[in-house]
Amino acid sequence: MRSAKYSGAGPAAEVVSLIDVEVPVPGQDEVLVAVSAVGLNPVDVKIRAAARDFGPIQYSDRPGWDVAGRIAAVGPGAEAWSIGDRVFALASFPAAAHTLADYAVVPAGDLAAAPAAWSAAEAGAVPLAALTAWQALEAIGVVAGQRILILGGAGGVGHLAVQLATARGAHVIATASPAKHDLVRRWGAVEVIDYHDGDALAAIGPVDAVLITVDDTLPPRNTVAPGTAIVTITGLPPAQQAELEEWGADPIRPILVHADGAQLAEIAALADTGAVTPHLDGRFPLTALAVAQERVESGRVTGKVVVVVDPED
Numbered sequence: 444m445r446s447a448k449y450s451g452a453g454p455a456a457e458v459v460s461l462i463d464v465e466v467p468v469p470g471q472d473e474v475l476v477a478v479s480a481v482g483l484n485p486v487d488v489k490i491r492a493a494a495r496d497f498g499p500i501q502y503s504d505r506p507g508w509d510v511a512g513r514i515a516a517v518g519p520g521a522e523a524w525s526i527g528d529r530v531f532a533l534a535s536f537p538a539a540a541h542t543l544a545d546y547a548v549v550p551a552g553d554l555a556a557a558p559a560a561w562s563a564a565e566a567g568a569v570p571l572a573a574l575t576a577w578q579a580l581e582a583i584g585v586v587a588g589q590r591i592l593i594l595g596g597a598g599g600v601g602h603l604a605v606q607l608a609t610a611r612g613a614h615v616i617a618t619a620s621p622a623k624h625d626l627v628r629r630w631g632a633v634e635v636i637d638y639h640d641g642d643a644l645a646a647i648g649p650v651d652a653v654l655i656t657v658d659d660t661l662p663p664r665n666t667v668a669p670g671t672a673i674v675t676i677t678g679l680p681p682a683q684q685a686e687l688e689e690w691g692a693d694p695i696r697p698i699l700v701h702a703d704g705a706q707l708a709e710i711a712a713l714a715d716t717g718a719v720t721p722h723l724d725g726r727f728p729l730t731a732l733a734v735a736q737e738r739v740e741s742g743r744v745t746g747k748v749v750v751v752v753d754p755e756d
């Protein structure tokens with residue numbers, strides 16, 4: 444079967460290739476998935492460029508974490524799943540998973556049935572981003588009526604966070620470039636603010652919670668009031684954390700997404716009500732993985748970039 448392979452650290456065009464490897468065999472509590480589609484994430488390209496682990500995130504020269512496809516074989520202990528089931532997963536994260544291939548072994552606990560409402564490309568595109576959004580909103584404890592500011596409402600995580608927070612009844616305010624405002628409103632944001640416009644940012648006013656999905660970005664000063672909950676998926680230098688806490692924010696909560704099939708099943712249930720729909724920025728065949736990674740590296744992606752491994756599914 445084909446598998447993506449990195450030859451070392453470096454630019455995608457130089458180090459990404461496809462190799463031929465044996466189809467893996469599922470072990471205890473694992474299944475084999477015939478891969479249909481795999482989402483790409485900033486972590487994929489950051490870790491490829493460096494060719495090393497990032498803290499608990501394990502580097503492998505055979506990449507890929509997101510996956511959607513059909514079950515092709517079931518290991519011992521995973522008999523709750525059947526051959527042919529349509530599934531999606533964030534596989535094994537933060538351990539390596541090698542999903543950018545024709546087949547991938549996935550721990551059964553990371554799987555959920557793919558939403559009937561989504562194509563295979565949509566299901567494969569979003570597990571890491573959707574679980575990040577879900578776990579961030581859980582960390583905030585978002586409830587109906589809360590004002591939540593999402594810094595970066597048009598990216599992979601942000602566009603799903605806007606939809607998931609809207610589904611919980613929150614009043615969502617999101618930042619995005621003007622060309623993306625109509626889309627972000629369609630996803631449910633009540634207010635969409637151009638992040639280049641200092642006056643508009645200054646006019647937002649206090650919020651109950653902030654979700655930071657953009658590197659090196661702080662919420663505007665006037666949005667942080669005593670008790671504002673701040674969750675970041677991009678981390679904050681200690682000096683910036685201290686500054687926000689001085690302004691009255693609750694202690695800052697940085698989160699690292701983890702694989703969780705049960706949470707993906709909750710997201711799938713919402714998807715089937717029509718409350719969450721992935722937006723695909725671009726679809727690329729596995730043979731164009733380097734070009735797909737360059738698109739992610741541009742930093743301009745709206746929604747998700749997905750690699751379609753099996754165009755027939």
Ligand SMILES: NC(=O)c1ccc[n+]([C@@H]2O[C@H](COP(=O)([O-])OP(=O)(O)OC[C@H]3O[C@@H](n4cnc5c(N)ncnc54)[C@H](OP(=O)(O)O)[C@@H]3O)[C@@H](O)[C@H]2O)c1
Pocket residue numbers: 484485486571572575594595596597598599600601618619620623638656657658660675676677698699700739742743744745746
């Ligand atoms: N901690 C975790 O577990 C975790 C999980 C997932 C992702 N992450 C990290 O979170 C970050 C976001 O991930 P992602 O997948 O959402 O990224 P992404 O899809 O690549 O984000 C791209 C989007 O960000 C927008 N953007 C850029 N600068 C902005 C700004 N100053 N304000 C508002 N929007 C801005 C861009 O819009 P324009 O084109 O209009 O600028 C574009 O739509 C990455 O650093 C990623 O590594 C962390």
